[in-house]
Amino acid sequence: MADRPLKVGVVGYGHLGQFLVEKIQREGPKVGLQLAFVWNRNPDKLKDSLPKELILHDLSDFTRRGTDVIVEVCHPQIVKEFGVRFVSHAHFLVGSPSALSDSQLEHELRTAAKQHGKTLYVPSGALWGGQDIQKMNDSGTLQALSIRMSKHPSCFRLTGGLLSDWTEGEGRRVLFHGSVAELCPIAPNNVNTMAAAAIAASKLGFHGVTGEIISDTALADYHIVEVEVIGPDGFSVTTVRQNPAKLGAVTGNATYNSFWSSLLVCKGHGGRVYLC
Numbered sequence: 001m002a003d004r005p006l007k008v009g010v011v012g013y014g015h016l017g018q019f020l021v022e023k024i025q026r027e028g029p030k031v032g033l034q035l036a037f038v039w040n041r042n043p044d045k046l047k048d049s050l051p052k053e054l055i056l057h058d059l060s061d062f063t064r065r066g067t068d069v070i071v072e073v074c075h076p077q078i079v080k081e082f083g084v085r086f087v088s089h090a091h092f093l094v095g096s097p098s099a100l101s102d103s104q105l106e107h108e109l110r111t112a113a114k115q116h117g118k119t120l121y122v123p124s125g126a127l128w129g130g131q132d133i134q135k136m137n138d139s140g141t142l143q144a145l146s147i148r149m150s151k152h153p154s155c156f157r158l159t160g161g162l163l164s165d166w167t168e169g170e171g172r173r174v175l176f177h178g179s180v181a182e183l184c185p186i187a188p189n190n191v192n193t194m195a196a197a198a199i200a201a202s203k204l205g206f207h208g209v210t211g212e213i214i215s216d217t218a219l220a221d222y223h224i225v226e227v228e229v230i231g232p233d234g235f236s237v238t239t240v241r242q243n244p245a246k247l248g249a250v251t252g253n254a255t256y257n258s259f260w261s262s263l264l265v266c267k268g269h270g271g272r273v274y275l276c
């Protein structure tokens with residue numbers, strides 16, 4: 001652990017951002033973390049809960065805050081606009097890894113991390129077995145990977161009005177089945193778990209990993225994440241995660257603590273991508 005606390009910049013002040021900011025304020029000194037800044041698209045939301053010296057008004061000014069780790073918890077668009085700059089100056093925990101389905105951006109982020117010796121951290125979120133997937137990927141034994149996410153329709157944020165006509169009690173509907181590359185732009189806020197899996201399975205990549213999203217009105221209390229891994233000679237692993245979640249919430253309850261655990265890992269692992 002470093003002698004001085006690591007300075008953390010939090011970009012986004014929605015559910016996850018507020019959770020992380022409060023946690024750093026409360027528990028940071030114990031675990032060697034300190035807030036460097038908080039940015040939100042609407043700074044008014046920050047005024048009542050943070051001292052003004054911690055509020056960053058213009059995100060481009062993040063370079064003046066001497067930040068060790070930047071955590072993005074707002075939207076893939078911010079990863080597109082600022083990700084390369086972030087990882088050129090600090091370790092970068094990317095909360096919206098679905099942005100990396102843009103292969104050009106993924107390449108630029110990987111290159112910047114390498115060039116500047118900073119780590120691009122990808123939180124495992126609701127993904128179970130990410131490290132195992134990565135090991136199989138690295139040893140060349142990962143043959144196929146598919147992830148199915150089932151949620152109540154109110155928990156989806158889809159582009160193009162794909163689910164605008166749902167009615168309570170309608171049951172189960174397959175919304176999409178195909179590559180994670182095609183799925184990310186349709187459901188950018190819902191498929192970060194799949195994006196993390198596609199990054200762990202880098203040899204299959206976003207185009208080679210299969211994703212499916214299912215709307216199910218019976219799932220009022222939890223999301224379900226199913227992961228199926230296929231290897232050689234009949235090897236297979238299937239996991240089913242039941243993730244308690246509030247109605248209408250994008251993020252499952254357990255994912256908050258998973259995110260905090262991910263942040264505690266971000267102490268620098270060299271110029272590369274690191275699943276945490």
Ligand SMILES: NC(=O)c1ccc[n+]([C@@H]2O[C@H](COP(=O)([O-])OP(=O)(O)OC[C@H]3O[C@@H](n4cnc5c(N)ncnc54)[C@H](O)[C@@H]3O)[C@@H](O)[C@H]2O)c1
Pocket residue numbers: 012013014015016017040041072073074075076077078094095096097123124125126188189190192193250251252255
């Ligand atoms: N990696 C994971 O496993 C995982 C898990 C849950 C959520 N997430 C992602 O983390 C992010 C935050 O999640 P949350 O539950 O806190 O969501 P949220 O909706 O509560 O908060 C998002 C915040 O970002 C702001 N925002 C939205 N679009 C923006 C844009 N284009 N530019 C700037 N700011 C914008 C919103 O105003 C809000 O303050 C989302 O992208 C979500 O998909 C990732």
